Amino acid sequence: FPIKDVPTKPYDGQKPGTSGLRKRVKVFQQEHYTENFVQSIFDSIDAKGQTIVIGGDGRYFSPETVQTILRIGSANGVSKFIVGKDSILSTPAASNIIRKYKAYGGILLTASHNPGGPDNDFGIKYNVSNGGPAPESVTNKIYEKTKTIQSYKSIDAPAVDLSKVGETTYGPSEVTVIDSVKDYVILLEELFDFPLIKQFLDLHRTDFPILFDGLHGVTGPYAKAIFIDTLGLPKSSVQNCVALPDFGGGHPDPNLTYAHTLVDAVEANNIPFGAASDGDGDRNMIYGKGAFVTPSDSVAIIAHWADVIPYFKKGGVKGLARSMPTSKAIDLVAQKKGLEYFEVPTGWKFFGNLMDAGRLSICGEESFGTGSDHIREKDGLWAIVAWLNIIAAANKESPNKLVGINDILKEFYSIYGRSFFSRYDYEEVPSDGANALVANLNEAIDTGSLNNSVHASASTGNSFTVASVYNFEYKDPIDHSVSKNQGQVITFSDGSRVVFRLSGTGSQGATVRLYVERYVPASAPVSELEKPASEGLKGLIEVALELSKLKQYLGVDEPTVIT
Ligand code: VG1
Numbered sequence: 001f002p003i004k005d006v007p008t009k010p011y012d013g014q015k016p017g018t019s020g021l022r023k024r025v026k027v028f029q030q031e032h033y034t035e036n037f038v039q040s041i042f043d044s045i046d047a048k049g050q051t052i053v054i055g056g057d058g059r060y061f062s063p064e065t066v067q068t069i070l071r072i073g074s075a076n077g078v079s080k081f082i083v084g085k086d087s088i089l090s091t092p093a094a095s096n097i098i099r100k101y102k103a104y105g106g107i108l109l110t111a112s113h114n115p116g117g118p119d120n121d122f123g124i125k126y127n128v129s130n131g132g133p134a135p136e137s138v139t140n141k142i143y144e145k146t147k148t149i150q151s152y153k154s155i156d157a158p159a160v161d162l163s164k165v166g167e168t169t170y171g172p173s174e175v176t177v178i179d180s181v182k183d184y185v186i187l188l189e190e191l192f193d194f195p196l197i198k199q200f201l202d203l204h205r206t207d208f209p210i211l212f213d214g215l216h217g218v219t220g221p222y223a224k225a226i227f228i229d230t231l232g233l234p235k236s237s238v239q240n241c242v243a244l245p246d247f248g249g250g251h252p253d254p255n256l257t258y259a260h261t262l263v264d265a266v267e268a269n270n271i272p273f274g275a276a277s278d279g280d281g282d283r284n285m286i287y288g289k290g291a292f293v294t295p296s297d298s299v300a301i302i303a304h305w306a307d308v309i310p311y312f313k314k315g316g317v318k319g320l321a322r323s324m325p326t327s328k329a330i331d332l333v334a335q336k337k338g339l340e341y342f343e344v345p346t347g348w349k350f351f352g353n354l355m356d357a358g359r360l361s362i363c364g365e366e367s368f369g370t371g372s373d374h375i376r377e378k379d380g381l382w383a384i385v386a387w388l389n390i391i392a393a394a395n396k397e398s399p400n401k402l403v404g405i406n407d408i409l410k411e412f413y414s415i416y417g418r419s420f421f422s423r424y425d426y427e428e429v430p431s432d433g434a435n436a437l438v439a440n441l442n443e444a445i446d447t448g449s450l451n452n453s454v455h456a457s458a459s460t461g462n463s464f465t466v467a468s469v470y471n472f473e474y475k476d477p478i479d480h481s482v483s484k485n486q487g488q489v490i491t492f493s494d495g496s497r498v499v500f501r502l503s504g505t506g507s508q509g510a511t512v513r514l515y516v517e518r519y520v521p522a523s524a525p526v527s528e529l530e531k532p533a534s535e536g537l538k539g540l541i542e543v544a545l546e547l548s549k550l551k552q553y554l555g556v557d558e559p560t561v562i563t
C-alpha cells in the first residue's frame, strides 16, 4: 500500500465554527475540499501510532467521507480506527467511545440539527482525547493549515465494509467496526436508576405513557434499545426512529417549531411526557401535554434533583455551569446548594476543561443542550432519561398523586423563583445587516450611550432602565485562554437581561440570535410565576427590539424560530 502525495490547493472559509466545519454537501463534494480539511486535522495533531474514532449522525455523504478519512488517516500513520457501524455514532456515543477505549481523538461527521441530503448540510468536527470538542487552540491550528495546504497523503486501499461489525487489516492500519449502540446503553445503565424508572412506567402504562421522537436522526436505534429493549415499553413509545441520511426531508432540531411531529402527537394523544432529540443526538426537548420545559429550567431542575440520580448520589456534584445566554436558574441552585458555578461562552467545548479538573458535574445551554461529566458532549437521551429518573423518584415520594412535568416545574418556581427565558432566531439574514447591528451595539458599549437610559414598552407599560452594556469575554480558569467577542449583553436594573449573538453553526448568510431573560422571585403571586413565557417577556422583548433597531438592520419583521 504505497502512500501517495496528492497535490491540492487551499480553499477559503474552512474555519470551524461553534461546533466544527459545516457547509452545504455540494461544497464538501468539490474536488479535494474534504480531503484538504481532513489532512489539515492530521497536520494539527500527532496521531501517529494512535487510535482514532470515526462516527457521526449517518447523514448523506457520511459513508464516502469515512473512507476518505481511513485513506488519509492511515497514510498519516494512524494505527487503529474504531468506526461506528454504517458510519453511525451519535455525538454523545462517540464521546463515550473515545473515552472508554482511550482513543487519541475522534472525527465526527455531522451538521447536528441542520437538514441533510444532497442539497443540504454536511459537517466535520474533531474531538480530542477527553471525548470533547477540540478547544479553540486546536481548531485555529486546523484553520491555519487549510490556508496553506499544498498536498495530502493517501493510501490506495479498498473500501472497508462498514455494514459488518468486526476487525480488518487496512494497509498499515487496523479498522474495527463496532456496534453503534451497545456501549452507550451500558453507560446510561450505570448512571441512572433503571429499575426505578421501569417500575414507575410499568405501573403507569395507561396514565403516564411516554413518546420519544427521533426526527429520523441518529438517536432512533439508541432510543429503541433504551425504551423498548431495556425499559420494555410498547413500540408506540417511539416514532420516527429509523435513522435516514436526509432525516426524511425534515429539520432534525428539537424545538417547538421543527419538532412538530412530536408536538402534534403529544397534543393529539394527550401524552404526559414526550421528548425529541436532534440529528446527531446531543440535544433534547422535554414536552408533555400542556407542559414545556425550557432548556434553561431543565438543567437547573436536574441539578436540583441530582440526589435521586445514582451517578451523582455516588460521586457527588462538584459544580454547575451554563453558557452565557442560558438563563441564570442554575446559578440559583448552585447558590442554594453551596456549589461552585460558571458562565462560559456558547459551545460545549468550553465545559471540558472544568470537567477534567473535577470542578463541574452538570451543565447546559439554552439551545436544548444538557449534560454532565459522564462524557464531554451534551447528551440528548441522557437528559431525557434523567427526567424520567426524576419523575419516577418524585412519584415514589408521592404515592397518592401522579406527579408530572408541570408539578416539577411549579415546585421548582416556588423554591427558586422563575427565570422567564426566550430566544428569537433570525436565520439566513444578510451578513451586512447583522454586522451593522453588532457594530451599533459595540458603539453603545464604547460611548456609554445606552447607560441609564429608560425604555418603556408600549403594550405592557413596563419600563426598563439599562444598568450595563458589555461584550462577553471569557477567561478559562484552567488553561487561562481568553475568548473575546462572545455576544453583546444588556442588563437592566430589575435584573432582566438581553443578549445578542451571531450564530457560528449556520452555513448560509448570517443568523442573529436574541436572548431575553426576566426573573420573577418566588415571593411573586402564583399567577405571575405561572404565566406563559411569551406573556412574562412581552415588554422586555419589545424594548430589546426597539433598543437594538434590529428590524431596521436586518430588514425583517419576524424571527424564523422562537424558542
Ligand atoms: C448553536 C447553539 C449552541 C450549540 C451549538 C452546537 O450554536 O446556539 O448553544 O452549542 O449550536 O450545537 P450557534 O453558534 O449557532 O448559536 V449542535 O447540537 O449544533 O452540535
Ligand code: CO
Binding pocket: 091, 112, 113, 278, 279, 280, 281, 282, 283
Ligand atoms: Co446536535
